[in-house]
Amino acid sequence: xxxxxxxxxxxxxxxxxxxxxxxxxxxxxxxxxxxxxxxxxxxxxxxxxxxxxxxxxxxxxxxxxxxxxxxxxxxxxxxxxxxxxxxxxxxxxxxxxxxxxxxxxxxxxxxxxxxxxx
Numbered sequence: 001x002x003x004x005x006x007x008x009x010x011x012x013x014x015x016x017x018x019x020x021x022x023x024x025x026x027x028x029x030x031x032x033x034x035x036x037x038x039x040x041x042x043x044x045x046x047x048x049x050x051x052x053x054x055x056x057x058x059x060x061x062x063x064x065x066x067x068x069x070x071x072x073x074x075x076x077x078x079x080x081x082x083x084x085x086x087x088x089x090x091x092x093x094x095x096x097x098x099x100x101x102x103x104x105x106x107x108x109x110x111x112x113x114x115x116x117x118x
Contacts, residue, residue, distance in 0.1 A: 002117045003027045005046040007037050007063070008081075009056045013102070017050065017109070024110045034058040041073060047117040050100075053082035053091060061087070061094040068095035077116035 004026045008014040014030045021028045029046070031037045034055060049067070053060035060080050067073040080091040081100040088099040098112050 001025070001027045002048070003029065003046040004048045004050055004113060004117075005037065005040070006030045006050045007032075007034060007055070007060070008052040009033070010052070013052070020106050020109060021050075021113065024113070026113070034063055037063075041067075045073070045076060047076075048113060049076055049078045050113070051078060051080050053080050053087060054084065061091055061096070064091070064096050065094040079112055079116070 004021050006014055006017050006028060008017065008030070009032050011032070014032065018028045018030050029040070031040070051060040051063060064078045064080060067076065067078060077097040078095065079098045079100055080096040081102055081104065082091070083102040085101055091099045097116050100109060100112055
């Protein structure tokens, strides 16, 4: 089963996104902080990362850029999501595979994930 890890500090969005992706057949693991995500990446690697951009104390674009600079994580597709549509270019420049606008359409989310881990 393909695995998707989600980083979002909004519990409601994290829960909703988890439900949508689990119903689509993915194994999902959610994180509220970048530190939790980083610690887990030391032991295991997901097939795809879905990161919020605006996090408490962290920035999804910065996290993505660091992941893409590391040999162990540079090949993992990263989808960044945000309600701020003005940062899409910055997200792609950070190394993200794609940008998802919040609030997202369930089918668009599923399609974006499927595109990178078919």
